[in-house]
Amino acid sequence: MPTENHAAQSPDEILAFIEAFARITVGNIKNSLSTSIKNxxxxxxxxxxxxxxxxxxxxxxxxxxxxxxxxxxxxxxxxxxxxxxxxxxxxxxxxxxxxxxxxxxxxxxxxxxxxxxxxxxxxxxxxxxxxxxxxxxxxxxxxxxxxxQPENFDVYRQNIKTHGQTQNVSGAIGTAGAVIAFVDAIRHLNPNAIVDSVGEIPPPNVRSPQEISDWRTRIGTTKSITKALLLKNGRSLVFATSKDANIFQSLDRPFTDATEALKKFNKVKNNQSARSQTLHEFAVGEIKTATDLSNLHERMGLASRETQTELRTDRFLMMAVLNREILEGGIQQRKMNSRDLTRFSHTFNLHHCWGWDGGRERHPTHWNFFLDNVKTWCGL
Incomplete structure (x- = not known):
């Protein structure tokens, strides 16, 4: 499993990512609260x-x-x-x-x-x-x-429903970041490769977590962020399914549009045998936006178990926070070579690939590593 050092974030980059996501979740909480309590x-x-x-x-x-x-x-x-x-x-x-x-x-x-x-x-x-x-x-x-009034946050701590909604928002923002990474990579490799989509592709001026959150508010609940892409060569990318990202093509006739690709995938997504008879899968990936530094190994282990049945395709992990301790082993020598994690063939840093704050430019080797694999998986 590639665990190149170029996937790691510096401590400052990790803090920047966590704070950017925290502003989204806390902003969402603020919007859901209206009751003032005692100071x-x-x-x-x-x-x-x-x-x-x-x-x-x-x-x-x-x-x-x-x-x-x-x-x-x-x-x-x-x-x-x-x-x-x-x-x-x-x-x-x-x-x-x-x-x-x-x-x-x-x-x-x-x-x-x-x-x-x-x-x-x-x-x-x-x-x-x-x-x-x-x-x-x-x-x-x-x-x-x-x-x-900041004291209103005590209301939130008593509101489990709001907490759940906030976690969903965080996951949606992270998935949108992965969509941006793939769309930008595909357009970089071939500007005309994407011929159809299900859901809205974030526009070029929408990149940061805050911009994505504001954009989601503007487009409203009647529209969704990208769920599927269809490429000119017949390959399709599907996001936010049982696995967070999937790249595949039909084994019979080509898909007529992205909607057909999404429907066909959803029909067989929970049946590995049916999938292998219907689709040729080039890559299956997990997108993890966990920012709890003490729990990252457990989150990665969970992701690996979720993809362990895909035995004939590349399996990648796109992780929001990856530090050198995880990649190289720290005091406890816990690094990404455990039995569960070797099931991933590729590891990407979501922050670097998303690139809203210059991560691609700061880490060109990692961005090129991502581009090379997108090129292979998407046949570009």
């Missing part, structure tokens, strides 16, 4: 004297005098102070937990994006703490855009 921060009182005037201290908080204004109590309600972040008292811990809750992030996302603030005992690295405090305060300002 629990004010109930804690003001047990730490805070300096909201000295410029160097404000800088350590990522704030300006304009943001703080002339009301220290109001500033304490809105922002986490660096003095609080560096304090180990029960009160300081409660304040940090309160502001972390106000981000709308899950506990796993909080731990990934703000490890210093989540830690039970603050480290001695004041620079790292200051950076997280500044990022947290910037995030809180972003959350409050449109007069949204």
């Amino acid at each position: 629990t921060h004010s109930d804690l009182g003001n047990q730490i004297p805070l300096n909201w005037t000295e410029s160097s201290i404000l800088k350590a908080c990522g704030l300006s005098a304009k943001q703080v204004g002339n009301d220290p109590e109001q500033a304490a309600e809105r922002y986490l102070h660096i003095q609080t972040a560096c304090t180990t008292s029960k009160y300081a811990t409660a304040i940090k937990k309160h502001f972390l809750k106000c981000t709308g992030l899950s506990k796993k996302q909080q731990k990934t994006l703000f490890p210093q603030l989540v830690a039970a005992k603050p480290s001695q690295d004041t620079k790292a703490i200051s950076q997280e405090v500044a990022r947290l305060n910037e995030w809180l300002d972003w959350v409050r855009v449109g007069d949204f």
